[in-house]
Amino acid sequence: MTRAPVLDKTGGTKDAHLVETLISSEQILKGNFLEVLRDTVSLPDGRHTSREYVIHPGAVMIVALLDDGRVVLERQYRYPMHAVMIEFPAGKLDTGEASLACAQRELLEETGYTAREWARAGVLHPVISYSTEFIDVWFARGLTLGERKLDAGEFLDVFTATPAELLGWCGSGQVTDAKTLTGMLWLQNVLAGTWALDWQLAVL
Structure with missing residues:
Protein backbone atom coordinates (compact mmCIF):
# COMPACT_ATOMS: atom_id res chain seq x y z
CA MET A 1 0.00 0.00 0.00
CA THR A 2 1.34 3.45 -0.93
CA ARG A 3 1.63 5.80 2.03
CA ALA A 4 0.69 9.48 1.78
CA PRO A 5 3.65 11.88 2.08
CA VAL A 6 4.33 13.25 5.54
CA LEU A 7 3.97 17.01 5.91
CA ASP A 8 6.49 18.95 7.94
CA LYS A 9 5.69 22.13 9.91
CA THR A 10 6.33 24.37 6.89
CA GLY A 11 3.94 22.47 4.64
CA GLY A 12 6.75 20.86 2.65
CA THR A 13 7.11 17.10 2.29
CA LYS A 14 9.84 14.58 2.90
CA ASP A 15 9.71 13.80 -0.84
CA ALA A 16 12.95 15.59 -1.74
CA HIS A 17 12.38 15.09 -5.46
CA LEU A 18 9.38 17.47 -5.26
CA VAL A 19 10.51 20.18 -2.85
CA GLU A 20 11.46 23.71 -4.01
CA HIS A 56 -3.33 36.10 2.95
CA PRO A 57 -4.19 36.32 6.68
CA GLY A 58 -6.62 33.40 6.53
CA ALA A 59 -10.39 33.25 6.83
CA VAL A 60 -13.37 31.30 8.11
CA MET A 61 -16.55 29.98 6.49
CA ILE A 62 -19.71 29.05 8.35
CA VAL A 63 -22.21 26.35 7.39
CA ALA A 64 -25.10 27.56 9.56
CA LEU A 65 -27.92 25.05 10.04
CA LEU A 66 -31.47 26.11 10.88
CA ASP A 67 -33.66 23.81 12.96
CA ASP A 68 -35.76 22.95 9.89
CA GLY A 69 -32.68 21.76 7.98
CA ARG A 70 -32.19 24.80 5.78
CA VAL A 71 -28.81 26.53 5.54
CA VAL A 72 -27.99 30.25 5.68
CA LEU A 73 -26.56 31.69 2.48
CA GLU A 74 -25.60 35.07 1.06
CA ARG A 75 -25.69 36.85 -2.28
CA GLN A 76 -22.81 39.29 -2.62
CA TYR A 77 -21.25 41.22 -5.50
CA ARG A 78 -17.63 40.18 -5.96
CA TYR A 79 -15.77 42.85 -7.87
CA PRO A 80 -13.00 40.69 -9.43
CA MET A 81 -15.71 38.46 -10.94
CA HIS A 82 -18.06 41.39 -11.75
CA ALA A 83 -20.93 39.17 -10.62
CA VAL A 84 -23.21 38.47 -7.68
CA MET A 85 -22.18 35.17 -6.11
CA ILE A 86 -24.04 32.73 -3.86
CA GLU A 87 -21.89 31.87 -0.84
CA PHE A 88 -21.83 30.54 2.67
CA PRO A 89 -21.10 33.33 5.20
CA ALA A 90 -17.36 33.92 5.52
CA GLY A 91 -14.75 36.49 6.43
CA LYS A 92 -11.07 37.05 7.04
CA LEU A 93 -9.29 36.71 10.35
CA ASP A 94 -8.28 39.88 12.14
CA THR A 95 -4.74 40.04 13.50
CA GLY A 96 -4.44 37.75 16.52
CA GLU A 97 -8.08 36.63 16.29
CA ALA A 98 -8.99 33.03 17.13
CA SER A 99 -10.75 31.08 14.41
CA LEU A 100 -13.94 30.38 16.40
CA ALA A 101 -14.19 33.99 17.56
CA CYS A 102 -13.90 35.09 13.94
CA ALA A 103 -16.61 32.65 12.85
CA GLN A 104 -18.98 33.87 15.57
CA ARG A 105 -18.26 37.50 14.71
CA GLU A 106 -18.70 37.07 10.97
CA LEU A 107 -21.94 35.10 11.30
CA LEU A 108 -23.45 37.80 13.51
CA GLU A 109 -22.16 40.75 11.48
CA GLU A 110 -23.20 39.42 8.08
CA THR A 111 -26.41 37.52 8.86
CA GLY A 112 -27.60 38.57 12.33
CA TYR A 113 -27.53 34.97 13.56
CA THR A 114 -25.89 33.67 16.72
CA ALA A 115 -25.46 29.94 17.34
CA ARG A 116 -25.76 27.78 20.43
CA GLU A 117 -23.29 25.13 19.19
CA TRP A 118 -20.24 25.14 16.96
CA ALA A 119 -18.08 22.46 15.35
CA ARG A 120 -14.86 22.92 13.40
CA ALA A 121 -15.05 20.66 10.36
CA GLY A 122 -11.58 21.26 8.92
CA VAL A 123 -9.62 23.56 6.64
CA LEU A 124 -9.49 24.21 2.91
CA HIS A 125 -6.86 25.90 0.74
CA PRO A 126 -8.76 27.51 -2.16
CA VAL A 127 -5.89 28.66 -4.38
CA ILE A 128 -2.78 26.60 -3.57
CA SER A 129 -0.91 27.63 -6.73
CA TYR A 130 -0.67 31.34 -5.92
CA SER A 131 -1.85 32.12 -2.38
CA THR A 132 -1.22 31.13 1.23
CA GLU A 133 -4.93 31.56 1.96
CA PHE A 134 -6.60 28.99 4.20
CA ILE A 135 -10.26 28.88 5.25
CA ASP A 136 -11.34 27.18 8.46
CA VAL A 137 -14.71 25.49 7.95
CA TRP A 138 -17.15 25.81 10.86
CA PHE A 139 -20.64 24.39 11.33
CA ALA A 140 -23.15 26.20 13.55
CA ARG A 141 -26.56 25.13 14.85
CA GLY A 142 -29.15 26.26 17.37
CA LEU A 143 -29.48 29.58 15.57
CA THR A 144 -31.13 32.72 16.92
CA LEU A 145 -31.79 35.64 14.59
CA GLY A 146 -30.91 39.14 15.71
CA GLU A 147 -29.70 42.33 14.02
CA ARG A 148 -26.95 42.36 11.42
CA LYS A 149 -23.87 44.53 11.93
CA LEU A 150 -22.48 44.98 8.44
CA ASP A 151 -19.19 46.80 7.96
CA ALA A 152 -19.25 50.18 6.23
CA GLY A 153 -19.34 49.61 2.49
CA GLU A 154 -20.55 46.01 2.84
CA PHE A 155 -23.70 45.08 0.91
CA LEU A 156 -25.15 41.56 0.81
CA ASP A 157 -28.45 39.72 0.87
CA VAL A 158 -29.08 36.90 3.34
CA PHE A 159 -31.42 34.03 2.42
CA THR A 160 -31.98 30.37 3.25
CA ALA A 161 -32.17 27.23 1.16
CA THR A 162 -32.48 23.49 1.61
CA PRO A 163 -29.36 21.37 1.12
CA ALA A 164 -31.06 19.84 -1.94
CA GLU A 165 -31.57 23.29 -3.47
CA LEU A 166 -27.95 24.26 -2.82
CA LEU A 167 -26.71 20.97 -4.26
CA GLY A 168 -28.75 21.62 -7.40
CA TRP A 169 -27.23 25.08 -7.80
CA CYS A 170 -23.75 23.59 -7.40
CA GLY A 171 -24.49 20.98 -10.04
CA SER A 172 -25.98 23.46 -12.50
CA GLY A 173 -23.08 25.90 -12.24
CA GLN A 174 -25.09 28.61 -10.52
CA VAL A 175 -22.75 28.24 -7.53
CA THR A 176 -19.09 28.39 -8.53
CA ASP A 177 -17.49 29.81 -5.36
CA ALA A 178 -14.83 27.29 -4.30
CA LYS A 179 -15.41 27.52 -0.56
CA THR A 180 -19.17 27.09 -0.97
CA LEU A 181 -18.69 24.06 -3.21
CA THR A 182 -16.39 22.59 -0.57
CA GLY A 183 -18.90 23.48 2.15
CA MET A 184 -21.59 21.61 0.22
CA LEU A 185 -19.34 18.54 0.07
CA TRP A 186 -18.85 18.72 3.83
CA LEU A 187 -22.57 19.24 4.41
CA GLN A 188 -23.49 16.23 2.26
CA ASN A 189 -21.16 13.97 4.20
CA VAL A 190 -22.22 15.31 7.59
CA LEU A 191 -25.90 14.80 6.79
CA ALA A 192 -25.14 11.30 5.49
CA GLY A 193 -23.30 10.44 8.70
CA THR A 194 -20.07 9.79 6.80
CA TRP A 195 -18.13 12.66 8.37
CA ALA A 196 -18.58 13.29 12.10
CA LEU A 197 -18.49 16.66 13.86
CA ASP A 198 -17.39 17.40 17.42
CA TRP A 199 -19.95 19.94 18.61
CA GLN A 200 -19.21 22.38 21.44
CA LEU A 201 -21.34 24.95 23.19
CA ALA A 202 -20.66 28.55 22.20
CA VAL A 203 -18.51 30.54 24.60
CA LEU A 204 -19.68 34.16 24.50
Whole structure:
Protein backbone atom coordinates (compact mmCIF):
# COMPACT_ATOMS: atom_id res chain seq x y z
CA MET A 1 0.00 0.00 0.00
CA THR A 2 1.34 3.45 -0.93
CA ARG A 3 1.63 5.80 2.03
CA ALA A 4 0.69 9.48 1.78
CA PRO A 5 3.65 11.88 2.08
CA VAL A 6 4.33 13.25 5.54
CA LEU A 7 3.97 17.01 5.91
CA ASP A 8 6.49 18.95 7.94
CA LYS A 9 5.69 22.13 9.91
CA THR A 10 6.33 24.37 6.89
CA GLY A 11 3.94 22.47 4.64
CA GLY A 12 6.75 20.86 2.65
CA THR A 13 7.11 17.10 2.29
CA LYS A 14 9.84 14.58 2.90
CA ASP A 15 9.71 13.80 -0.84
CA ALA A 16 12.95 15.59 -1.74
CA HIS A 17 12.38 15.09 -5.46
CA LEU A 18 9.38 17.47 -5.26
CA VAL A 19 10.51 20.18 -2.85
CA GLU A 20 11.46 23.71 -4.01
CA THR A 21 13.96 25.63 -1.88
CA LEU A 22 13.80 29.38 -1.24
CA ILE A 23 16.80 31.42 -2.43
CA SER A 24 15.54 34.99 -2.15
CA SER A 25 12.28 36.90 -1.70
CA GLU A 26 11.06 40.28 -3.00
CA GLN A 27 7.93 42.17 -1.98
CA ILE A 28 6.01 43.30 -5.07
CA LEU A 29 2.93 44.81 -3.42
CA LYS A 30 1.74 45.65 0.08
CA GLY A 31 -1.99 46.35 0.20
CA ASN A 32 -4.48 46.93 2.98
CA PHE A 33 -4.56 43.24 3.89
CA LEU A 34 -2.87 41.40 1.00
CA GLU A 35 0.83 41.18 0.21
CA VAL A 36 2.36 39.89 -3.05
CA LEU A 37 5.81 38.31 -3.08
CA ARG A 38 8.14 37.12 -5.84
CA ASP A 39 10.48 34.40 -4.62
CA THR A 40 13.43 32.89 -6.42
CA VAL A 41 13.55 29.17 -5.75
CA SER A 42 15.76 26.23 -6.56
CA LEU A 43 13.90 23.38 -8.24
CA PRO A 44 14.58 19.73 -7.40
CA ASP A 45 16.79 19.43 -10.51
CA GLY A 46 18.90 22.46 -9.45
CA ARG A 47 17.50 24.99 -11.89
CA HIS A 48 16.21 28.33 -10.62
CA THR A 49 12.81 29.90 -11.28
CA SER A 50 10.48 32.47 -9.74
CA ARG A 51 7.22 32.04 -7.85
CA GLU A 52 4.77 34.91 -7.41
CA TYR A 53 2.12 34.47 -4.73
CA VAL A 54 -0.25 36.28 -2.39
CA ILE A 55 0.14 36.32 1.38
CA HIS A 56 -3.33 36.10 2.95
CA PRO A 57 -4.19 36.32 6.68
CA GLY A 58 -6.62 33.40 6.53
CA ALA A 59 -10.39 33.25 6.83
CA VAL A 60 -13.37 31.30 8.11
CA MET A 61 -16.55 29.98 6.49
CA ILE A 62 -19.71 29.05 8.35
CA VAL A 63 -22.21 26.35 7.39
CA ALA A 64 -25.10 27.56 9.56
CA LEU A 65 -27.92 25.05 10.04
CA LEU A 66 -31.47 26.11 10.88
CA ASP A 67 -33.66 23.81 12.96
CA ASP A 68 -35.76 22.95 9.89
CA GLY A 69 -32.68 21.76 7.98
CA ARG A 70 -32.19 24.80 5.78
CA VAL A 71 -28.81 26.53 5.54
CA VAL A 72 -27.99 30.25 5.68
CA LEU A 73 -26.56 31.69 2.48
CA GLU A 74 -25.60 35.07 1.06
CA ARG A 75 -25.69 36.85 -2.28
CA GLN A 76 -22.81 39.29 -2.62
CA TYR A 77 -21.25 41.22 -5.50
CA ARG A 78 -17.63 40.18 -5.96
CA TYR A 79 -15.77 42.85 -7.87
CA PRO A 80 -13.00 40.69 -9.43
CA MET A 81 -15.71 38.46 -10.94
CA HIS A 82 -18.06 41.39 -11.75
CA ALA A 83 -20.93 39.17 -10.62
CA VAL A 84 -23.21 38.47 -7.68
CA MET A 85 -22.18 35.17 -6.11
CA ILE A 86 -24.04 32.73 -3.86
CA GLU A 87 -21.89 31.87 -0.84
CA PHE A 88 -21.83 30.54 2.67
CA PRO A 89 -21.10 33.33 5.20
CA ALA A 90 -17.36 33.92 5.52
CA GLY A 91 -14.75 36.49 6.43
CA LYS A 92 -11.07 37.05 7.04
CA LEU A 93 -9.29 36.71 10.35
CA ASP A 94 -8.28 39.88 12.14
CA THR A 95 -4.74 40.04 13.50
CA GLY A 96 -4.44 37.75 16.52
CA GLU A 97 -8.08 36.63 16.29
CA ALA A 98 -8.99 33.03 17.13
CA SER A 99 -10.75 31.08 14.41
CA LEU A 100 -13.94 30.38 16.40
CA ALA A 101 -14.19 33.99 17.56
CA CYS A 102 -13.90 35.09 13.94
CA ALA A 103 -16.61 32.65 12.85
CA GLN A 104 -18.98 33.87 15.57
CA ARG A 105 -18.26 37.50 14.71
CA GLU A 106 -18.70 37.07 10.97
CA LEU A 107 -21.94 35.10 11.30
CA LEU A 108 -23.45 37.80 13.51
CA GLU A 109 -22.16 40.75 11.48
CA GLU A 110 -23.20 39.42 8.08
CA THR A 111 -26.41 37.52 8.86
CA GLY A 112 -27.60 38.57 12.33
CA TYR A 113 -27.53 34.97 13.56
CA THR A 114 -25.89 33.67 16.72
CA ALA A 115 -25.46 29.94 17.34
CA ARG A 116 -25.76 27.78 20.43
CA GLU A 117 -23.29 25.13 19.19
CA TRP A 118 -20.24 25.14 16.96
CA ALA A 119 -18.08 22.46 15.35
CA ARG A 120 -14.86 22.92 13.40
CA ALA A 121 -15.05 20.66 10.36
CA GLY A 122 -11.58 21.26 8.92
CA VAL A 123 -9.62 23.56 6.64
CA LEU A 124 -9.49 24.21 2.91
CA HIS A 125 -6.86 25.90 0.74
CA PRO A 126 -8.76 27.51 -2.16
CA VAL A 127 -5.89 28.66 -4.38
CA ILE A 128 -2.78 26.60 -3.57
CA SER A 129 -0.91 27.63 -6.73
CA TYR A 130 -0.67 31.34 -5.92
CA SER A 131 -1.85 32.12 -2.38
CA THR A 132 -1.22 31.13 1.23
CA GLU A 133 -4.93 31.56 1.96
CA PHE A 134 -6.60 28.99 4.20
CA ILE A 135 -10.26 28.88 5.25
CA ASP A 136 -11.34 27.18 8.46
CA VAL A 137 -14.71 25.49 7.95
CA TRP A 138 -17.15 25.81 10.86
CA PHE A 139 -20.64 24.39 11.33
CA ALA A 140 -23.15 26.20 13.55
CA ARG A 141 -26.56 25.13 14.85
CA GLY A 142 -29.15 26.26 17.37
CA LEU A 143 -29.48 29.58 15.57
CA THR A 144 -31.13 32.72 16.92
CA LEU A 145 -31.79 35.64 14.59
CA GLY A 146 -30.91 39.14 15.71
CA GLU A 147 -29.70 42.33 14.02
CA ARG A 148 -26.95 42.36 11.42
CA LYS A 149 -23.87 44.53 11.93
CA LEU A 150 -22.48 44.98 8.44
CA ASP A 151 -19.19 46.80 7.96
CA ALA A 152 -19.25 50.18 6.23
CA GLY A 153 -19.34 49.61 2.49
CA GLU A 154 -20.55 46.01 2.84
CA PHE A 155 -23.70 45.08 0.91
CA LEU A 156 -25.15 41.56 0.81
CA ASP A 157 -28.45 39.72 0.87
CA VAL A 158 -29.08 36.90 3.34
CA PHE A 159 -31.42 34.03 2.42
CA THR A 160 -31.98 30.37 3.25
CA ALA A 161 -32.17 27.23 1.16
CA THR A 162 -32.48 23.49 1.61
CA PRO A 163 -29.36 21.37 1.12
CA ALA A 164 -31.06 19.84 -1.94
CA GLU A 165 -31.57 23.29 -3.47
CA LEU A 166 -27.95 24.26 -2.82
CA LEU A 167 -26.71 20.97 -4.26
CA GLY A 168 -28.75 21.62 -7.40
CA TRP A 169 -27.23 25.08 -7.80
CA CYS A 170 -23.75 23.59 -7.40
CA GLY A 171 -24.49 20.98 -10.04
CA SER A 172 -25.98 23.46 -12.50
CA GLY A 173 -23.08 25.90 -12.24
CA GLN A 174 -25.09 28.61 -10.52
CA VAL A 175 -22.75 28.24 -7.53
CA THR A 176 -19.09 28.39 -8.53
CA ASP A 177 -17.49 29.81 -5.36
CA ALA A 178 -14.83 27.29 -4.30
CA LYS A 179 -15.41 27.52 -0.56
CA THR A 180 -19.17 27.09 -0.97
CA LEU A 181 -18.69 24.06 -3.21
CA THR A 182 -16.39 22.59 -0.57
CA GLY A 183 -18.90 23.48 2.15
CA MET A 184 -21.59 21.61 0.22
CA LEU A 185 -19.34 18.54 0.07
CA TRP A 186 -18.85 18.72 3.83
CA LEU A 187 -22.57 19.24 4.41
CA GLN A 188 -23.49 16.23 2.26
CA ASN A 189 -21.16 13.97 4.20
CA VAL A 190 -22.22 15.31 7.59
CA LEU A 191 -25.90 14.80 6.79
CA ALA A 192 -25.14 11.30 5.49
CA GLY A 193 -23.30 10.44 8.70
CA THR A 194 -20.07 9.79 6.80
CA TRP A 195 -18.13 12.66 8.37
CA ALA A 196 -18.58 13.29 12.10
CA LEU A 197 -18.49 16.66 13.86
CA ASP A 198 -17.39 17.40 17.42
CA TRP A 199 -19.95 19.94 18.61
CA GLN A 200 -19.21 22.38 21.44
CA LEU A 201 -21.34 24.95 23.19
CA ALA A 202 -20.66 28.55 22.20
CA VAL A 203 -18.51 30.54 24.60
CA LEU A 204 -19.68 34.16 24.50
